[in-house]
Amino acid sequence: MVCFYPGPAKIYPSVKQHLNEAYDSGLLERNHRSAPFEALLKETVSLLKEKLAVPSVYSISFVSSATECWEICTQSFTEEKSLHIYNGAFGKKWFDYAKRINASAERFVYDCHQSIIEKLPKTDADLICITHNETSNGTQVNSYDLKKVREVYSDQLIAVDATSSMAGVELPFEEADIWYASVQKCFGLPAGMAVLICSPKAVEQAKQIDDNRFYNSYNFIEKNFSKSQTTHTPNILGIYLLNKVMEEISPITKISQQLQKQAKEWAEVIQKSSFDFLIENESVRSDTVLAIKGKSLEQITDFIKQAEQNGFVIGKGYGEWKETTFRIANFPAISELETTSLQHFFESYG
Numbered sequence: 001m002v003c004f005y006p007g008p009a010k011i012y013p014s015v016k017q018h019l020n021e022a023y024d025s026g027l028l029e030r031n032h033r034s035a036p037f038e039a040l041l042k043e044t045v046s047l048l049k050e051k052l053a054v055p056s057v058y059s060i061s062f063v064s065s066a067t068e069c070w071e072i073c074t075q076s077f078t079e080e081k082s083l084h085i086y087n088g089a090f091g092k093k094w095f096d097y098a099k100r101i102n103a104s105a106e107r108f109v110y111d112c113h114q115s116i117i118e119k120l121p122k123t124d125a126d127l128i129c130i131t132h133n134e135t136s137n138g139t140q141v142n143s144y145d146l147k148k149v150r151e152v153y154s155d156q157l158i159a160v161d162a163t164s165s166m167a168g169v170e171l172p173f174e175e176a177d178i179w180y181a182s183v184q185k186c187f188g189l190p191a192g193m194a195v196l197i198c199s200p201k202a203v204e205q206a207k208q209i210d211d212n213r214f215y216n217s218y219n220f221i222e223k224n225f226s227k228s229q230t231t232h233t234p235n236i237l238g239i240y241l242l243n244k245v246m247e248e249i250s251p252i253t254k255i256s257q258q259l260q261k262q263a264k265e266w267a268e269v270i271q272k273s274s275f276d277f278l279i280e281n282e283s284v285r286s287d288t289v290l291a292i293k294g295k296s297l298e299q300i301t302d303f304i305k306q307a308e309q310n311g312f313v314i315g316k317g318y319g320e321w322k323e324t325t326f327r328i329a330n331f332p333a334i335s336e337l338e339t340t341s342l343q344h345f346f347e348s349y350g
């Protein structure tokens, strides 16, 4: 079976080997304050910066999930309140988590067929929260639009959930302060960890806010990571696998180009089929998660079933689009050959 589910998603095939190597290396049994672990952490951070083109002044740390990052944003980076600008289910989830911790969290919901910059609200919030790639409806905030968002909210911190695009798409890190992604999507790794990337401005703001109420208060995390240590015993296996995969993959510009090329091929295949993209507006459509609209729930169910019989795991619809769409991951761990074979299946389905 080839997994085209948009998370947990297809894992890089080399991970099988790296799991064995991790066991043999003895690192999994080593204290996380030991020199070999600290060296692994340090090297992994530097590989991430190199391969994903993260500005060298940004701070990288590892936490357990994107969901944890939602909470960290409210706990450690929000002074008064956050404003959540979203168009889909993951943006809404983030808002819901924030509101449970800080009741003054605000939201602005925009149309998923339009650009985020069409109607940016005025706000007195100090943290602006954006979902870069909305996994539920297959939309993406492009770099041009993010730049505009940065211009409009130049005083605030901007936090970006890039869970289903980081390590697949070249991200304009300078246009925001907090970026994060869990590793079970474009990183092509098993779930259980997330990468959290912060600008110097974000690190500074966290210091001012001085949240020290939680084990995962950002100041504790940052203080430890700046010494290549962690606040608690971390996911050593996850870090090991991330290290190995980062070592192997191409630079992000190359990965990004390849996924864009495949996204274009997909557009041609879909156009000829009996399906449509949920999002017609190409400038807001995702390159990494394809949300495809069927004519009826029966057609969608039949497609998913037949795809499965032919060896492809397809993502069901999500949230509001649960019964009208299905989703296909265009993630880097899926080989070009695998993508072509699913495209052929599409063509034969009609």
Ligand SMILES: *Cc1c(COP(=O)(O)O)cnc(C)c1O
Residues within 6 Å of the ligand: 007, 064, 065, 066, 067, 068, 090, 131, 133, 134, 135, 161, 162, 163, 164, 182, 183
């Ligand atoms: C998958 C996903 C999440 C949740 O990730 P977890 O690792 O389960 O916390 C959050 N945001 C987006 C955009 C996602 O695609």
